[in-house]
Amino acid sequence: MRPRIVYVHGCGPKPRADLLRAQWDRALFGRDADGTSHLAYWAPLRHPEPLPDRLNDPLEGRPGAVSEAEAEEEAETPAPPPLEDPARFVARTAADAAREAEAAGARAGAEGGPAVAEGPLGGWLRDMAYLAEALALAEERRPGPGEEPLPRALPLPRPARTSLFRLLVRYVFEDVHAYFFGGAGPAVRQVVADALDAAEAARRADGGGPLVVVGHSLGSIVAYEVLAERGQRADLFVTLGSPLGITEVQDCLAAPPAVPPGVALWLNASDARDLVALDHTLRPDYAPPGRVTDLLVGNGSANHHGACEYLSNPLVRDPVRRVFSRIA
Structure with missing residues (x-):
């Protein structure tokens, strides 16, 4: 059995898919994830050209x-x-x-x-x-x-x-x-659903290891809505710099806020200075609260919203690694 992880990136133009996935792997695991990571790469739906390899993602801070x-x-x-x-x-x-x-x-x-x-x-x-x-x-x-x-x-x-x-x-x-x-929602959700399907097929082929889903910024909204609609099992759902606590965002969700039925544990991490995550607590709004943990962490990127800075924080990194260590 091998665990699987699905990344859902956030807003703005992004590096090419394989480079972005490698960056998140290194931030979270310190190395390549050995084929166990999947990326829901929806950026081309909004930003047709990827960032040049030599250019840092400005939204990484x-x-x-x-x-x-x-x-x-x-x-x-x-x-x-x-x-x-x-x-x-x-x-x-x-x-x-x-x-x-x-x-x-x-x-x-x-x-x-x-x-x-x-x-x-x-x-x-x-x-x-x-x-x-x-x-x-x-x-x-x-x-x-x-x-x-x-x-x-x-x-x-x-x-x-x-x-x-x-x-x-x-x-x-x-x-x-x-x-x-603006009509982008269905196509973005389909990209995430396809990545989850690929991870689930690979997980079953490997004997049914645990599944982790990580969503950053807008990616946390999309991952949440797809998981809520499908009821797919996820051993750990991690949201980073998420706007899911914002009332205006909650009002736009397809269903009232609640922990997706298949999610066993939900870890929500944000920096107090993160502009996007103005409300840092999801636990009061997403029932049952016992499955949600809100963490204030330090994000040292220049805008305090960078995904790699969140992923490399021990309070985020260690719970994911513990899930993966079950099949080590």
């Missing part, structure tokens, strides 16, 4: 979209240019998502989604945007009297950090909106 040279230049600027007001950012992002949903609806011959700024996800977008602004300001390190000068590029100066945070907010909101209102 690395300064991928902000070059080191730009960061150093901004660090040397005595008075950085004024940032876009968060309210304007919210309105612009909401309008862009609404137009995309309407276009998707028109292509499908259906009516477009609601006006996002006033719709069910608008409050979440606003809260994420304002928290991003607060974090960028609060985490800007300033040398005190007598302290040595700080490195120029690390941590990123406030304009670069704000840019990184808002990139996260924009991609997450736009992809979640497309999932619920």
Whole structure:
């Protein structure tokens, strides 16, 4: 018997599938998972071109979209240019998502989604945007009297950090909106269902070892909905940086919040500074609460949302490894 694990990634463009799966394997196990891991790779449905191998995923919390040279230049600027007001950012992002949903609806011959700024996800977008602004300001390190000068590029100066945070907010909101209102949901869920089917077939062929499902960000929503609909058995369900605790997201779920019937244990991990997981506790909302464990963990990525940072945290990594060690 061999255990199986299914990864469901989050928002934004991603590296090619085999590279992304290898990155998650190494973060979780410190090595390749020896063919026991499966990736539900839905990114091409929203972002047709994968990230170049040499480019870090900016939503992993690395300064991928902000070059080191730009960061150093901004660090040397005595008075950085004024940032876009968060309210304007919210309105612009909401309008862009609404137009995309309407276009998707028109292509499908259906009516477009609601006006996002006033719709069910608008409050979440606003809260994420304002928290991003607060974090960028609060985490800007300033040398005190007598302290040595700080490195120029690390941590990123406030304009670069704000840019990184808002990139996260924009991609997450736009992809979640497309999932619920832009017609992307069925196709994304099918990718996850196919990955679960492949893992289940391999698991049975190997003698019926345990199954672990890991969902990050929007991937946690998709994995949750597929598991809830199918009732498929999973020995451990792990959600990372998940927005499933957000009221606006819960209101969009196909069924009332509850632990999927086939899930034996659910581990939900988030960083208190993660913009996406504004509500860090799922246990009160997803019955029976005895099967849900909420953990606040440290995520050292620059935006505190990086999947690999979550996977390598001992509080996340060790329970998964214990499940795998049953068949070691």
